[in-house]
Amino acid sequence: MFKERLKRLLQETTDALAQAFSANQTLADDWQRLPTQQEYMAKHEGSVLDASGVACHHCGSGDIAYRPLQSAKGRRLVHFCTSCKRALFRSMADF
Numbered sequence: 001m002f003k004e005r006l007k008r009l010l011q012e013t014t015d016a017l018a019q020a021f022s023a024n025q026t027l028a029d030d031w032q033r034l035p036t037q038q039e040y041m042a043k044h045e046g047s048v049l050d051a052s053g054v055a056c057h058h059c060g061s062g063d064i065a066y067r068p069l070q071s072a073k074g075r076r077l078v079h080f081c082t083s084c085k086r087a088l089f090r091s092m093a094d095f
């Protein structure tokens with residue numbers, strides 16, 4: 001009986017881990033699919049405001065913010081438009 005419970009617990013843990021891993025993998029794939037800032041600027045020339053600024057090519061807003069892909073300690077950043085909330089490009093935090 002104890003063995004059965006242990007077996008079930010182990011199975012549940014394995015399932016949960018597999019699920020978490022697959023979600024994490026999807027996130028990483030999505031990030032990888034985003035262009036870099038250079039690629040973004042080259043692809044959307046009309047969305048370049050000046051040497052340092054880019055604008056959203058969806059809505060034209062120049063208000064671009066970024067957040068870490070996962071945890072606050074993660075180095076993978078996603079830059080997104082604060083107006084329409086769409087992810088625009090990726091970068092690597094340098095710390």
Ligand SMILES: [Zn+2]
Nearest residue numbers: 056059081084
């Ligand atoms: Zn936008």
